[in-house]
Amino acid sequence: xxxxxxxxxxxxxxxxxxxxxxxxxxxxxxxxxxxxxxxxxxxxxxxxxxxxxxxxxxxxxxxxxxxxxxxxxxxxxxxxxxxxxxxxxxxxxxxxxxxxxxxxxxxxxxxxxxxxxxxxxxxxxxxxxxxxxxxxxxxxxxxxxxxxxxxxxxxxxxxxxxxxxxxxxxxxxxxxxxxxxxxxxxxxxxxxxxx
Numbered sequence: 001x002x003x004x005x006x007x008x009x010x011x012x013x014x015x016x017x018x019x020x021x022x023x024x025x026x027x028x029x030x031x032x033x034x035x036x037x038x039x040x041x042x043x044x045x046x047x048x049x050x051x052x053x054x055x056x057x058x059x060x061x062x063x064x065x066x067x068x069x070x071x072x073x074x075x076x077x078x079x080x081x082x083x084x085x086x087x088x089x090x091x092x093x094x095x096x097x098x099x100x101x102x103x104x105x106x107x108x109x110x111x112x113x114x115x116x117x118x119x120x121x122x123x124x125x126x127x128x129x130x131x132x133x134x135x136x137x138x139x140x141x142x143x144x145x146x147x148x149x150x151x152x153x154x155x156x157x158x159x160x161x162x163x164x165x166x167x168x169x170x171x172x173x174x175x176x177x178x179x180x181x182x183x184x185x186x187x188x189x190x191x192x193x194x195x
Contacts, residue, residue, distance in 0.1 A: 001045040002026040002117055003078070005035045005065070006054040015052060022114045024121070032057060032065030039074055048124035049077060050101070050117050055084035055091070063091075066100060075099050076127040079120035083108070133193055139181050147174040151187050152194065 002024050004015045012028040019026040025045075029035045035051065051069075055062040066080050079101035082092075092103040101123070102116050140148060143164075150160045157175065161168040184190045 001047070001049050002121070003035055003038070003049060003051045004028040005032055005051065005057075005062070006083070007031065007057040008054075011054070018110055018114060019117070022118070024114070024117065032060040032062065032068075035065060036068055039069060039072065039078060044077055044124075044128055046125070046128060048121035048128065049079075050120035050124055051078050051080045052113075052117070053080050053082055055082055056086055063095065066095065066098070070099060075101075077124055077131070079123055081113070081116055081120060133182075136182050140178060144174050144178050144181075147171060148178050148190075151175065151178070152191055 002015075002019045004012050004019070004026055006012050006015070006028075007030055009030070012030070016026050016028055025047075027038075029038070032053070035053075053062040053065060060068075062082055062084075066075070066082070069075050069078060069080065080099075081101050082095055082103045083106060084091075084103075085106040095103050101120050104113055104116075137145075146164060147160060150163060155163070157168050157171045161171045164171070179185065179190065182190055182193065184193060
C-alpha cells in the first residue's frame with residue numbers, strides 16, 4: 001500500500017492516479033497526523049507499505065512526521081520517500097542520512113518516482129516477512145533454540161541428542177515443534193527462512 005501524504009488535494013489525486021496506473025494500491029492523507037494514526041494502528045499490508053511524504057505541510061511537516069515514524073521503529077516497515085517543491089541539498093542529504101528511502105523534488109519524473117515506490121514496497125515486504133520470522137523464533141523455548149542451532153549446523157538427530165545429553169526421541173519431538181512453530185516442513189526450508 002502506498003501512503004500519500006500531502007496537504008494539497010490535487011497532488012494527492014495525481015499521485016493516486018499515478019500509483020493506480022502502475023497497479024499499486026494507495027491511500028491518501030491530508031496531514032501527517034492522519035498517517036501517524038494509521039501507522040499506530042499496526043495495520044500493515046502484507047504486500048508492503050511505502051510513504052510518499054510532502055515536506056512542507058501545516059500542523060506537522062514531513063520531517064517531523066518522519067522523525068515520529070523513526071522513533072516508533074517503522075521506517076523499515078514503511079520506507080519514506082520525501083516529496084518537496086522547496087527542497088534544498090542539505091535537507092535532502094540530512095533526510096537520507098537519517099534513514100529516508102529517497103528524496104524527490106517537484107516536478108519529478110513519474111516513472112522514476114514509481115520505480116522507487118516499487119523498490120520501497122519490496123523492501124517493506126521483506127522487512128514484514130523478517131518480522132514474522134523473528135516473531136516465530138520468539139515462540140521457541142530455550143531448548144528448542146539449542147536444537148534449532150544444531151539442526152542449522154547440519155547435525156543429525158543422533159548427534160544432536162549426544163551433544164545435548166537427551167534422547168533421540170526428545171530431539172524428534174523438539175524438531176517437530178520447531179518445524180510447526182516456524183511453519184516449515186523440512187530443514188532445508190528452515191535454513192532458507194533463516195538465512
